[in-house]
Amino acid sequence: MTTTTVPLPRRRRRNPNRPVWAEQPTVLGQTGKGAVLTLVVAAVVVPLWIIVVTSFSTQAATNRAGGMVIWPDGLTTAAYREMLGDPTVRTSLLVSLGITVVGTAVSMAVSILCAYGLSRSRSLGHRLILTLLVVTMFVSGGLIPTFLVVTGLGGYGRYWALILPSAVSVFNILVLRAFYSSTAADLIDAARIDGAGDWRTLWSVVLPTSRAVTAVITLFYAVSYWNAFFNVMLYMPTDSQKWPLQYVLLTYVNRGNGLPGSLNSGFGSAHAETAPLALQMAVVVLTLVPLLLAYPFMQKHFRTGVLTGAIKG
Amino acid sequence: MAGAAPTHTSDTPAAPAAEDRRTPRARRRKNREQGHPTLDWRTRLRRDKTLILMTLPAVALLLVFNYAPLVGLVTAFQYYDPLDGIRNSQWAGLAQFTALFHDPLFWGALKNTLVLSFVQLILFFPVPIALAVLLNSVLSERLRNLIQSIVYLPHFFSWVLTITIFQQMLGGAGVLNQALRSHSVGTWDIMTNPHTFALLVTGQAVWKEAGWGIIVFLAALAAIDPALYEAAAVDGSGPWRRMWHITLPGMRGVVVLMLVLRLGNALSVGFEQFLVQRVAVGHNAADVLDTFSFYYGIATDNYGYGAAAGLFKSVISLLLIWGANKLAHAFGEDGLYRR
Numbered sequence: 001m002t003t004t005t006v007p008l009p010r011r012r013r014r015n016p017n018r019p020v021w022a023e024q025p026t027v028l029g030q031t032g033k034g035a036v037l038t039l040v041v042a043a044v045v046v047p048l049w050i051i052v053v054t055s056f057s058t059q060a061a062t063n064r065a066g067g068m069v070i071w072p073d074g075l076t077t078a079a080y081r082e083m084l085g086d087p088t089v090r091t092s093l094l095v096s097l098g099i100t101v102v103g104t105a106v107s108m109a110v111s112i113l114c115a116y117g118l119s120r121s122r123s124l125g126h127r128l129i130l131t132l133l134v135v136t137m138f139v140s141g142g143l144i145p146t147f148l149v150v151t152g153l154g155g156y157g158r159y160w161a162l163i164l165p166s167a168v169s170v171f172n173i174l175v176l177r178a179f180y181s182s183t184a185a186d187l188i189d190a191a192r193i194d195g196a197g198d199w200r201t202l203w204s205v206v207l208p209t210s211r212a213v214t215a216v217i218t219l220f221y222a223v224s225y226w227n228a229f230f231n232v233m234l235y236m237p238t239d240s241q242k243w244p245l246q247y248v249l250l251t252y253v254n255r256g257n258g259l260p261g262s263l264n265s266g267f268g269s270a271h272a273e274t275a276p277l278a279l280q281m282a283v284v285v286l287t288l289v290p291l292l293l294a295y296p297f298m299q300k301h302f303r304t305g306v307l308t309g310a311i312k313g
Numbered sequence: 314m315a316g317a318a319p320t321h322t323s324d325t326p327a328a329p330a331a332e333d334r335r336t337p338r339a340r341r342r343k344n345r346e347q348g349h350p351t352l353d354w355r356t357r358l359r360r361d362k363t364l365i366l367m368t369l370p371a372v373a374l375l376l377v378f379n380y381a382p383l384v385g386l387v388t389a390f391q392y393y394d395p396l397d398g399i400r401n402s403q404w405a406g407l408a409q410f411t412a413l414f415h416d417p418l419f420w421g422a423l424k425n426t427l428v429l430s431f432v433q434l435i436l437f438f439p440v441p442i443a444l445a446v447l448l449n450s451v452l453s454e455r456l457r458n459l460i461q462s463i464v465y466l467p468h469f470f471s472w473v474l475t476i477t478i479f480q481q482m483l484g485g486a487g488v489l490n491q492a493l494r495s496h497s498v499g500t501w502d503i504m505t506n507p508h509t510f511a512l513l514v515t516g517q518a519v520w521k522e523a524g525w526g527i528i529v530f531l532a533a534l535a536a537i538d539p540a541l542y543e544a545a546a547v548d549g550s551g552p553w554r555r556m557w558h559i560t561l562p563g564m565r566g567v568v569v570l571m572l573v574l575r576l577g578n579a580l581s582v583g584f585e586q587f588l589v590q591r592v593a594v595g596h597n598a599a600d601v602l603d604t605f606s607f608y609y610g611i612a613t614d615n616y617g618y619g620a621a622a623g624l625f626k627s628v629i630s631l632l633l634i635w636g637a638n639k640l641a642h643a644f645g646e647d648g649l650y651r652r
Binding site: 015017018019021022023033036037040041043044045047048050051054065066067068070109110111113114116117118120123124125126129132133136138139140141142143144145146147148149150151152153164165167168170173197198199202219223226227228229230233234246247249250253281284287288291295299302 | 354357358360361363364365366367368370371372374375377378379380381382383384385386388393395398399444447448450451452453454460462463464465466467469470471472473474477478480481482486487488490491494495520524528539542543546547551552584585588589603606607610611616619620623624626627631634
C-alpha cells in the first residue's frame with residue numbers, strides 16, 4: 001500500500017521489426033505505399049462486397065440504385081430462398097459438390113501414392129516413371145485428340161469424363177514428392193528400420209507429418225474441380241440436369257447482360273428470361289461460399305505448399 | 314556431402330547428395346569401382362515392388378488421358394470421321410495444314426494469340442514483382458499476412474466467376490456505368506469493345522493472378538541475406554540504391570525462371586477466359602489458337618482440322634520452351650533445368 005509505482009514515461013517505441021540501420025520512412029513514402037496497398041486490397045474486396053450486398057437487396061433497392069447496390073438499403077434473403085427453390089440450381093449444387101468430393105478423393109489417393117512411390121531416390125525405375133510424368137507437362141496431344149479419346153471410351157455425358165482426364169496433376173505430384181523425399185526422408189528411414197512396410201510407413205508416418213502440404217494440395221484439387229466448366233462444355237453441353245454450378249452461373253448471369261451466353265447449341269433452354277439481379281448475385285455468392293469456408297484453414301499453408309514444389313520444380 | 318567427395322572410403326553405399334546429378338549408370342559404375350556390390354534388377358524389383366505398385370494408378374491415368382491422345386494426333390493428317398475411327402478414316406496427308414495456312418481465321422487467331430501474349434508480358438509480368446517488393450517492405454507481419462491472404466483470393470475464382478465480376482463492375486449495366494449515368498456522362502462499355510479487348514483480358518489476368526504470382530518472388534526476397542543490406546547501409550547507400558543493387562539482383566534467378574515459363578507458354582494465353590467472352594466481343598478479337606481448335610474442330614465436327622491447329626500449337630510451344638531455356642542459359646541462369 002505504501003509503495004507507489006511511478007509509471008514510466010510513455011515513449012513512442014520504434015517499430016521492433018525495423019532494422020537499426022534502416023532510415024526512418026518519410027511521410028510521403030509511407031502515404032504512397034499505404035495508398036497503393038489500399039488500392040490493391042480494395043480492388044479485390046470492393047467487388048465482392050458489392051456483389052454480396054446486391055444479392056441481399058430487394059428489387060426496389062436494385063431499382064433505386066439502377067443496378068448493383070453499393071450500400072445496404074432494404075435487405076432481404078428473398079433471392080436466396082428463390083434460388084434454392086429452383087431445381088436447376090439445387091441439382092447443380094449437388095452435382096458440383098459430388099464432383100468436387102469424389103474427384104478430390106480420387107486425385108489425392110492417386111497423387112499421394114504416386115508421390116510416395118517416387119520419393120525413394122534409389123528405387124528401381126523411379127527415374128523412368130518420373131520422366132514419363134514430367135514429359136506430359138510439356139508435350140500434350142491437345143484438345144481434339146483428348147476429346148476423341150474420352151468420347152471413344154464412352155465418356156460423353158458421363159460424370160467420370162469430368163473427373164478422370166484431369167485427375168492427375170503432375171505438378172501436384174512433384175510438390176508432394178519433393179516434400180516426402182526431403183522433409184520426411186529421415187522419418188521414412190527410421191520407420192523402415194523399425195520394420196514398417198511401405199503402406200504402413202505412408203499411412204502412419206508420412207501422412208501425419210505432411211499435413212500442411214496435403215492440405216494445400218487438397219485445396220488445389222478441390223478448387224480445380226469446383227471451378228471446372230470447360231469439361232462440362234465438352235462432354236455434357238446439352239444435359240442441363242447434369243450441369244455443375246459454374247455452368248449454371250454462366251447461363252443465369254450472363255444471359256441478356258452484355259454476354260449473351262449461347263456458347264453452343266442446346267445451351268439456352270434452361271433460363272430463357274433474365275433473372276433478377278439479386279438472384280444472379282445470389283448464385284455468384286453460392287459459388288464462392290465453399291471456397292471462403294475452406295480458405296481460412298488452408299491459407300496459412302500456401303507458402304509451404306507452393307514453394308516446396310515450385311522452386312525445386 | 315561425403316558421397317560426392319572423390320576420396321570416399323566409407324563401407325556403406327554412399328547416399329547420393331542432393332547436388333549429385335550423375336546418371337544411374339555412372340553411379341553404378343562408381344559403386345562398382347569402389348567395391349560396392351550393385352543389386353541385380355530382380356532383387357531390386359522384389360524390394361521396390363510396393364513402390365512401383367503405388368505409382369501405377371497415376372501412370373495408368375496418364376497413359377490413357379495424356380499419352381493415348383498423342384497417338385490421336387494422327388487425326389491431324391486425316392479427314393477424321395468419328396464413325397470410321399482413326400483406323401478407317403481417310404488419309405489427308407498435309408491437306409489439313411495447307412488448308413489451315415490458307416485460312417484467314419487461323420492467321421487472325423495466331424495474331425490475337427501473339428498480341429495478347431505480348432501485352433501480357435509487358436503489362437502483367439512486372440506487376441507481381443513490384444507488388445512483392447512493395448509488400449516485402451511492409452514491416453508489420455500481421456498487416457502483411459492480411460494483405461497477402463486477400464490478394465491470393467482471386468486466384469481461386471473460376472474464370473466464369475471472374476468475368477461475371479468484371480461484367481458487374483465494368484459492363485454496360487455495371488457499377489462504373491451506373492455512376493457515369495447518374496452523373497450524366499456518356500456510358501462506356503468496356504466489356505464489349507473489341508479494340509481494347511487485349512487490355513481488358515490482361516486486366517482480368519492481373520486481377521486474378523497477380524496476387525498469387527507474388528509467392529515465388531516473396532520467397533526469393535526472404536532468401537536474401539539481411540547482412541548484405543546492413544553492409545550496404547554501413548557503406549552509405551540509401552534505400553533506392555539498396556533496392557537496385559541487392560533486392561533486384563537477389564530476385565534475378567526467379568525472375569528469369571518465371572520469364573522462361575511465360576515465354577514457353579506464349580501460345581496458351583488462356584482458354585475459358587476467351588470462350589466466355591467470345592460472343593460479347595466477337596470472334597475477330599477473341600479467337601486464340603485454343604478456341605480456334607475448339608470452334609473449328611469440335612463444334613463443327615471438323616476434327617482433323619482442329620487437331621492440325623492443335624498440333625501446330627504444340628510444336629511451336631515446344632520450340633518456344635526450348636528456345637527460352639537456351640536464352641536463360643545464355644544469361645547464366647538455370648532456367649528450367651541446370652545445364
